Amino acid sequence: MTIPRSPSFVLTLELDSHHRLFSVADKELEILRVLYNTVLGNYLKLENQMKRLKEYKRWIRQLKGIKRKLARDEANPFLQNELKCVREKLNDLRNQYQLTEYASHAWIKSIRKHFGDRVNAAVSQKTASRAWLAFRKKLYGQAKKVMFLRKGEMASFEGKTNTTGWRYVNQHLIYKDMSTPLKRKGNDSFVSEILTHIEKKTPFTYTIKKKGETQTITDFYHVKYVRIVRKVIRGNVRFFADLVISGFPMSKGRELGKGRVGLDIGTATLAVSSLKKVALFNLAEEMKELAKVIRLTQRRMDRSKRAMNPGNYHENGTVKKGRKEWQLSNRYRKQRARVRDLNRRQAAIRKLSHLRLANTLLPLGDAYFIETMHFKALQKRARETKVSEKTGKVARKKRFGKTIGHRAPAMFVSILEQKVKSLGGSFKKVNTQTFKASQYCHVRNSFTKKPLSERWHVIDDETKVQRDLYSAFLLMNANSLGAKAKRDTCLETFPLFKSLHDQEINTIKKEKRRIFNSGIKL
Secondary structure, three states, X not given: OXXXXXXXXXXXXXXXXXXXXXXXXXHHHHHHHHHHHHHHHHHHHHHHHHHOOHHHHHXXXXXXXXXXXXXXXXXXXXXXXXXXXXXXXXXXXXXXXOOOHHHHHHHHHHXXXXXXXXXXXXXXXHHHHHHHHHHHHHHOOOOOOOOOOOOOOOOEEEOOOOOOOOEEEOOEEEEOOEEEEEOOOOXXXXXXXXXXXXXXXXXXXXXXXXXXXXXXEEEEOEEEEXXXXXXXXXXXXXXXXXXXXXXXXXXXXXXXXXXXXXXXXXXXXXXXXXOOOEEEEEOOOOHHHHHHHHHXXXXXXXXXXXXXXXXXXXXOOOEOOOOOOOOOOHHHHHHHHHHHHHHHHHHHHHHHHHHHHHHHHHHHOOEEEEEOOOHHHHHOOOOOOOEOOOOOOEOOOOOXXXXXXXXXXXXXXXXXXXXXXXXXXXXXXXXXXXXXXXXXXXXXXXXXXXXXXXXXXXXXXXXXXXXXXXXXXXXXXXXXXXOOEOHHHHHHHHHHHHHHHHHHHHHHHHHXXXXXXXXXXX
């Protein structure tokens, strides 16, 4: 039975410089890296032993066969019961081979003893659980492999409570006999209000469902545990404390509007339609120049690496297989450090850009509708190999990997969803395959499949609308189940949408804003 958890949020504050404390944190990070890799290695070793068993192979074959049958007959009770039995057998086998989270907690005792018990027991257990979460994805087929951490790659650790080990007390971080204050930038009222609630132990209430009944629970603001994070910023090592706080984050005075909002999310753009505004945005617009700098720096690194290691490459430029020794120049190491800092800046700017855009959308309505997008699948290379008719060479198989990596549309969706729900709004994800927003025409009441290159939806000889904005308009008028657009509502609201649509297109042309893949000619 799952234990109900109280709502929580994270407050990040930088630690004031303390050389001894930072030195201890660096050493513990390296010990925890060894612990993480050891636990991960044990899991992989036991998994390989389990996979050699004939009974395991037999149950996996049965599992796949039952799933194929269920795909054709989902409501079959016999198949559902058989699937449950096979999964129980596989789970018993995993328990037999200690492929569980709590097995790792027993393994770390000897590792901690090897390092003189310098690392807190709760921190070690949390790190072991972290290794389990990484391995679990591979165990259940959600990932193909797990990655071991190289020296210096362990960047954070956390405890379980705020009573032992690394803990927060009176705006200070304390560990053993060492203490350092937490930095605060200027007079930040948001941070001050949170810290005041923690000091005064302000009570709050939240509801949970238990045995079908809704229960109201009263708790008070307090720090559950502290996460220590090491970051290298502009070549300087800085430490931060993530305070995981029980309670609700303070409101910044933002409120939702009234009405429906349709969102058509792409790999690099966002189309928005509401009764107040129709708009087209480029996601993370600030990424363009930074991505160019990263690309040029990586090319410089590649040239340096090839010049220093000519024996590791074939004549056609590909890397030779097998074990190799790489000689890296000082210039290469400097460029590598620069790329790391650029990636850090890119991640921070991208998240800030998404937060700003999400805040601008909140006043438009309180019911948001968006199509379900599987961005992970769009990142993968195309399976089909095509040959160019012009050159006769194999065409590139890339899809949207770099664009999604730079623009992070899935991150924007999760940020907006969290903001809308926290303010009491609804966020509905409709099924892309059944809704077919890009194919439907509310005037003709029919579906017509269009190629991606066709960026305008033509209704008649005099009326045409931008494809993404029209999809957002249809999503705005979705029914309560999110299965299809309500034609009557579409006919009623289309004149207003067309007026707002034309205003947005004229504004984009006037400001000479280049919207990716929009078909708008400047």
